[in-house]
Amino acid sequence: MSRLPSxxxxxxxxxxxxxxxxxxxAVPRSAAQVKLSFAPVVRKVAPAxxxxxxxxxxxxxxxxxxxxxxxxxxxxxMGLQRERVQRSLGSGVIVRPDGVVxxxxxxxxxxxxxTVVLSDxxxxxxxxxxxxxxxxxxxxxxxxxKQPLPVLPMGxxxxxxxxxxxxxxxxxxxxxxxxxxxxxxxxxxTGIGVSDYRFFIQTxxxxxxxxxxGALVDIDGNLVGINSSIxxxxxxxxxxxxxxxxxxxxxxxxxxxxGGKPVRPWLGASGQAVTAEMAGSLKLDRPVGVLxxxxxxxxxxxxxxxxxxxxxxxxxxRAVDDPEALRYRIGTQPVAATVRIGLVRDGQASTxxxxxxxxxxxPPRDTTEIGGRxxxxxxxxxxxxxxxxxxxxxxxxxxxVVVLGVHAGTIASRLEIAPDDLILKVNGRAIASVAELRTAxxxxxxxxxxxxxxNGKLLNMNIAD
Numbered sequence: 001m002s003r004l005p006s007x008x009x010x011x012x013x014x015x016x017x018x019x020x021x022x023x024x025x026a027v028p029r030s031a032a033q034v035k036l037s038f039a040p041v042v043r044k045v046a047p048a049x050x051x052x053x054x055x056x057x058x059x060x061x062x063x064x065x066x067x068x069x070x071x072x073x074x075x076x077x078m079g080l081q082r083e084r085v086q087r088s089l090g091s092g093v094i095v096r097p098d099g100v101v102x103x104x105x106x107x108x109x110x111x112x113x114x115t116v117v118l119s120d121x122x123x124x125x126x127x128x129x130x131x132x133x134x135x136x137x138x139x140x141x142x143x144x145x146k147q148p149l150p151v152l153p154m155g156x157x158x159x160x161x162x163x164x165x166x167x168x169x170x171x172x173x174x175x176x177x178x179x180x181x182x183x184x185x186x187x188x189x190t191g192i193g194v195s196d197y198r199f200f201i202q203t204x205x206x207x208x209x210x211x212x213x214g215a216l217v218d219i220d221g222n223l224v225g226i227n228s229s230i231x232x233x234x235x236x237x238x239x240x241x242x243x244x245x246x247x248x249x250x251x252x253x254x255x256x257x258x259g260g261k262p263v264r265p266w267l268g269a270s271g272q273a274v275t276a277e278m279a280g281s282l283k284l285d286r287p288v289g290v291l292x293x294x295x296x297x298x299x300x301x302x303x304x305x306x307x308x309x310x311x312x313x314x315x316x317x318r319a320v321d322d323p324e325a326l327r328y329r330i331g332t333q334p335v336a337a338t339v340r341i342g343l344v345r346d347g348q349a350s351t352x353x354x355x356x357x358x359x360x361x362x363p364p365r366d367t368t369e370i371g372g373r374x375x376x377x378x379x380x381x382x383x384x385x386x387x388x389x390x391x392x393x394x395x396x397x398x399x400x401v402v403v404l405g406v407h408a409g410t411i412a413s414r415l416e417i418a419p420d421d422l423i424l425k426v427n428g429r430a431i432a433s434v435a436e437l438r439t440a441x442x443x444x445x446x447x448x449x450x451x452x453x454x455n456g457k458l459l460n461m462n463i464a465d
Contacts, residue, residue: 091214103213155222157245170214207241268299283347378410
C-alpha cells in the first residue's frame with residue numbers, strides 16, 4: 001500500500017512548524033499575562049445572587065381511609081391526619097436595591113414561608129409580590145432596612161449569540177453558592193415544555209437542582225437569564241440547561257411591581273408553524289414563519305390588515321419560526337407598542353406596522369359555578385374572551401366557554417372534566433356562551449352528550465344520567 005496519502009496529510013503540519021513564530025507574537029512576561037480568570041465578574045455578580053428556602057405543611061391521611069369499608073366503620077377520621085413539613089431550596093437574583101428578588105415560580109409554589117439568604121449570610125423573611133406561572137417566574141420582596149442591596153444589572157438577551165461565554169450562579173444541592181462556566185449552546189429553544197412561553201436560552205454551564213431561579217450572566221456581569229430547568233435522565237447536569245431570557249423577566253417584573261401581575265400585549269392573531277410539506281404550496285423556498293389561521297375581528301392584527309393565510313416571518317426584524325416564538329416576540333413588547341411585522345402574502349414579502357393593545361375583557365366573563373344534576377355539576381366556567389385566554393395560556397380563536405376549575409368529589413370531577421377544557425356542544429347544541437350553556441343544561445335529559453376541546457383534541461363523551 002502506498003504511503004503517499006499519509007505524507008500529504010503530515011506535510012502541512014511540518015511546513016507550519018518550520019515557519020517558526022510570527023514577528024508579532026509576544027512571549028508572556030508575567031503570570032498576569034497568561035492568567036485567564038472570571039474572578040472580577042464573579043466578585044461583581046455573586047453578592048446579588050441569593051439562596052431561597054421555602055416551607056409548607058403537607059397534610060396527609062392514611063390510604064386506608066380511601067377504602068369505603070374503613071370509612072363505613074370509622075367515618076371521616078380527621079384527627080388521623082398527619083402533618084409533615086416540606087422544605088425546598090432554590091436560588092434568586094436581587095434586581096432592585098430596595099430588595100426586589102426574582103426567582104422561579106416552581107421554587108416558591110404553594111409555600112407558606114419564604115426565607116432569603118444573602119451571600120454575606122444575612123437572612124430575611126420574604127413577601128411574595130406576585131407570580132406568573134405561565135413564564136415560571138415569581139417576584140419577592142425583602143426588607144433590609146435603609147441600606148441598599150447589591151443589584152445585578154439586566155442585559156439584553158436578544159444580543160446573545162451562540163458561542164458566547166456565560167456563567168451560571170446558584171446553590172446546587174444546597175452545597176452553597178457555586179459558579180459554573182459554559183457557553184450559549186442554542187437560542188430560542190421552543191420545544192421545551194417548562195412554561196407556556198417556551199423560548200429558552202440553552203447552555204452547557206452546569207445547572208443542577210437548587211440552581212433554579214439563579215442567574216445566568218454574560219462576561220460583563222449582566223443578567224441575561226434566570227436558570228429554570230435541565231434536561232437529565234439522572235437528575236444531575238448533563239450539559240443541557242435552560243434559562244428564561246431576561247427580556248421576558250423584565251416584562252414580568254415591571255407588571256408585578258406595578259400591579260401585582262404582568263400585563264402582556266395582544267396581537268389578535270394566531271397560527272401554526274410552516275412545515276416542509278406546506279412550504280411549496282405557500283410559494284416559499286423553505287419552511288419559515290407562522291401561517292395565520294385565525295384573526296380576531298377588531299383586534300390589532302385585523303386593524304393592521306393581517307389576513308388568514310398570511311405568513312408572519314419576523315417581528316421587529318427578529319425571526320419567527322413557530323407560534324411559541326411569535327408569542328414570545330409579542331409578549332416581550334410594551335403593552336401599547338407599535339411593532340413591525342414581516343409577512344409573506346401570495347409569495348410576496350412585505351412589512352406592516354401593528355399597534356398592540358391589552359387583551360380586552362370582552363365579552364364579559366360571566367363566571368358561573370354549575371349546579372343541579374348534570375355532567376358539569378361542580379365545574380366553574382366562563383366566557384372565553386381574549387383576556388381570559390391570555391391568563392390561561394389558551395391560543396386560538398379565544399371564544400366560547402372554558403372550564404376554569406372543578407371541585408373535588410363532584411360529578412364533573414368524577415367525569416374527569418379538566419380546567420381549560422373548552423365546551424363546544426351539549427346534546428348536539430353548539431355552545432357559544434355561558435348563557436347558552438346554562439340553557440342547555442337546564443333541559444331534562446336521560447342521557448348527555450358533551451363535546452369538548454382539550455388541548456386541540458376533540459373529546460366526545462356519552463353519559464347516562
